[in-house]
Amino acid sequence: MGIDAPPDMQSAAAQACSLDPDRRFGAWPDSVKALEQAETGHRVARDLRGLNLSGLVLTFGYLGFDASAGILSEGLAMRMSLMVPAYLLALFCCGAQPRLRNATSGLAVVVLAFVIAYLGVKAGQPHLDRYMMGVGVVVGFYIILTPLRAGHCLWVGAMSCLIVTLFVLMEEGATPSAGSIVLFTAMCCLGPLAVKLRHDRLRDRAFLLAVQSREANHRLLNANEELRLLSERDPLTGLSNRRGFESRFDAAYAAALETGGALTVMMIDLDHFKAFNDRYGHPMGDECIRRVGQTLARELERAGGFAARLGGEEFIGAIHGTSKAAAHTVAQSVVRKVARLRFDAPSLPAATTTVSIGVAVARATQLSGDGLVKLADRALYEAKNTGRNRVVIHAVGETIAA
Incomplete structure (x- = not known):
């Protein structure tokens, strides 16, 4: 059935x-x-x-x-x-x-x-x-x-x-x-x-x-759907992976293109994560990635968006229909809440971490989906090069740093 x-x-x-x-x-x-x-x-x-x-x-x-x-x-x-x-x-x-x-x-x-x-x-x-x-x-x-x-x-x-x-x-x-x-x-x-x-x-x-025959077809369809979900899911964080993000982002971009609304893309990178891994070990590093991913997902979902893990310590998120000011507020909230995370390590002081976020905001009619991602990546590069633990927003035609 x-x-x-x-x-x-x-x-x-x-x-x-x-x-x-x-x-x-x-x-x-x-x-x-x-x-x-x-x-x-x-x-x-x-x-x-x-x-x-x-x-x-x-x-x-x-x-x-x-x-x-x-x-x-x-x-x-x-x-x-x-x-x-x-x-x-x-x-x-x-x-x-x-x-x-x-x-x-x-x-x-x-x-x-x-x-x-x-x-x-x-x-x-x-x-x-x-x-x-x-x-x-x-x-x-x-x-x-x-x-x-x-x-x-x-x-x-x-x-x-x-x-x-x-x-x-x-x-x-x-x-x-x-x-x-x-x-x-x-x-x-x-x-x-x-x-x-x-x-x-x-x-x-x-x-x-x-x-x-009908039940066999249903089982096959369900198995294919499970495989598709697994292929689009990051096993460590439970977030979408790059493939899953691209699928959801294409749909969000098409919706924004149809309505003429704004679309926000965020690129998120953990600061000095290699040093964190070297000092506290890979298990603690995995725990750090998991909790940062959970924090990011909560904040973006609250704003009507979604998050994904691109790989390593790099994440990406998107929000449909959010203004530049609202996108800035969401990104700043992620930075603050990640900075409050504590990771207990035996025989070592409690560990902390920070993130840098690059944000791109534009109407879908002004910039392609790939263009938005590249703009957010440039904003992230600027955030990393200007002190880390911060947000840089690139909108079409202007830049806001905070």
């Missing part, structure tokens, strides 16, 4: 994936049966509605036989009092619970068989054979065309065959002619069950294979 599917449906789909496609429907777990019912219910209801409408039309199709047999008034009364209500009830229940829907559809066919068989007896020979054989043909076509399972078709066919047999035996007794009618009806009502069973097995196999 899809990612947004209900948990019970996801569980049922997982169970369906573990089943042998050739496993009989009766041996399926209840949850998988419910899944099959949920996914095919609309189609089954639609097909049954069409069959029931056809049956309702067929109700009046036999009136020609009634007229030729001289029982038109009785035939019309029987059809209007029994067959029409049965088929209208079946049509009404097409959208009901499956058991009620299936029962009313089957009942309508059995009522049809009863009415036609009764009228055949009333018509007598030579019309009796035509009525009884008509029952067999109608029930046989129902079994072949119905979307319901062979078990349902078995009781419909058996009941219809039994009705014909009783009426024929009451009318003609145990004669060769009666035997031929009963045999023909039985072949029509029960013979198609072999085809129905085969159809059910193929349909069940197709359903399980479809679910298994």
Whole structure:
């Protein structure tokens, strides 16, 4: 199932994936049966509605036989009092619970068989054979065309065959002619069950294979998405890496270009990080990078931006729609909060660190994305060369240092 599917449906789909496609429907777990019912219910209801409408039309199709047999008034009364209500009830229940829907559809066919068989007896020979054989043909076509399972078709066919047999035996007794009618009806009502069973097995196999294929595709898509996220994530800090930043920055730049808004890029570098690493060791250096990254991410996210680690001790961030003054405030906040960080080291004084930040601010219509990054890099270079632990902002056409 899809990612947004209900948990019970996801569980049922997982169970369906573990089943042998050739496993009989009766041996399926209840949850998988419910899944099959949920996914095919609309189609089954639609097909049954069409069959029931056809049956309702067929109700009046036999009136020609009634007229030729001289029982038109009785035939019309029987059809209007029994067959029409049965088929209208079946049509009404097409959208009901499956058991009620299936029962009313089957009942309508059995009522049809009863009415036609009764009228055949009333018509007598030579019309009796035509009525009884008509029952067999109608029930046989129902079994072949119905979307319901062979078990349902078995009781419909058996009941219809039994009705014909009783009426024929009451009318003609145990004669060769009666035997031929009963045999023909039985072949029509029960013979198609072999085809129905085969159809059910193929349909069940197709359903399980479809679910298994769909779930395999979902797993593949999820795995690809996880790989994509991993490929865009820095494992040390949990921030985006260069690739992840480029993906998000391209989207932010496109949005700014569309609205004509401003875009801010920050380049952040830890000051004297090599000396920090040499004195306190790489584990402490990694901890320093992690905490600086967390601080940077918090400040930028609060301003509606995002941060990434480019590599080593260098970070980058972007904010969409921020003014030069607001960008300066955010960058200064990062500088202050990083300077307050403390790193405890055994047998050494608590370590501290600082960062230098270069900021570029421009409208997307004034400068390309690469141009903004290069402008921020130049501002960072200036911040490093003018004392470190500071912010330098380059806007298009002017520079602010603080």
